Amino acid sequence: MSTSARMLRLLSLLQTHRYWPGGELADRLEVSGRTLRRDIERLRDLGYAVDAVRGVAGGYQLRAGGSLPPLLLEDEEAVAIAVGLQQAAHGSVSGIEETSVQALTKVIALMPPRLRRQMDALRSQTDNLVWGAPSAVDPAILTALAQACRDDEPLHFTYTARDAEPTERWVEPHRLVSLGRRWYLVAYDRDRQDWRSFRVDRIEAPRATGQRYRPRELPGGDALAFVQAGIRRIPQRYDVRVRVAADAEEVARVVARWGEVTPYDGGCVLTMSVDDLHWPVMVLAQLGAEFTVESPDELVEMVARVAETFARALV
Known part of the structure; x- marks a missing residue:
């Protein structure tokens, strides 16, 4: 039996009785007393509270509050599951929001205290506006940023801006924003003495300082709006113009x-400046109204390809 499988069996046994004599527990696992003690220490390192009674009649038991089935995952795996459930809970998958919230609550409750603190930080320090599939983000970096936001702790990290060389940044992290397929960190940049938003997938090696700072007030107070405003100022690849046979207010609610x-x-006429044409295609599909693409030509071609794909699916 592998070490991981044996520890899973050990935890399962500890849940069935409040107290296990050490000899009986070792016999059940078919290991020596020394191996059993090492496995108990591994569980403690993971954050599970296992009390021990020493002596000839000694044994082990889960401390009160530790009787729920534990989550035997690597740190990054556990965080990845919770991040995915959080995204679904905020509407990235239509129709399962309530179920995702329930599952997220259970998953976090089963995590060891150390991982639970990381996920609590991530949940409490994130604003969301979700669409499409998420980009690749290192869960360890994500949780490190979230905890720095929560604890008002300055950070050093290496950042590679668009079409630029890597630079070292010294910031006061304020808030994480999950926006579409991207994650952003809103922070006060000490070197530039101004507020900035940083794409998390471009952040490398965040290093906490162990210090604290007095939180500043973000202009406007809305981290999500701050990131959106910054994106709109970035020159985009495509200028989209579409005539839509629908009420302007209804279209505006979707856009x-x-x-x-x-x-x-x-x-109405819908205009957008985007770097990726998948977003306007998704908007047009969600509108459910007739439309005519006036520009760019690349969007006309993409809409035609999507239409052909769906038409073939109906055959």
């Missing part, structure tokens, strides 16, 4: 702050 909607000739 939110990511485009401009102008009433026109019984319908």
Whole structure:
């Protein structure tokens, strides 16, 4: 039996009785007393409270509150599961939001205290506006940033901005924002003496200082709006213009702050500046109204390809 399988069996046995004599527990696992003691220490290192009674009649038991089935995952695996459930809970997968919230609560409750503190930080320090599939983000970096936001702890990290060389940053982290397929850190940049948003997938080697800072007030107070405003200022690859046969207010509710909607000739005109045409295609599909793409030509071609794909699926 592998070490991981044996520890899973050990935890299962500890849950069935409040107290296990050491000899009986070792016999059940078919290991020596020395191996059993090492496995108990491994469980403690993972954050599970296992009390021991020494002596000839000694044994082990889970401390009160430790009787729930534990989560035997590597740190990054546990955080990845909780992050995925959090994204679903915020609407990244339609129709399972309530179920995801329930599952997320259970998963975090089963984590060892150390991992639970990381996920509590991630949940409490994140603002969300979700669509599409998430980008690749290192869970360890994500949780390190979340805990720094929660604890008002300055950070050093290496950052590679768009089309730029890596630079060293010294910041006061304020808030994490989950926006579409990206994660962003909103922070006060001490070297530039101004607020900045940083894409988390471009952050490397965040290093906590162990110090504390007095939180500053973010202009406008809304981290999500701050990130969105910054993205709109970045030159985008495509200028989108679409005539939509739908009420301007209905279209504006779908587009939110990511485009401009102008009433026109019984319908409206939707304009957007984007770096990726998948987003306007998703918006147009969600509208459920007739439309005509006026520009760019690349969007016309993408809509045609998507239409062909769906048409073939109906055959």
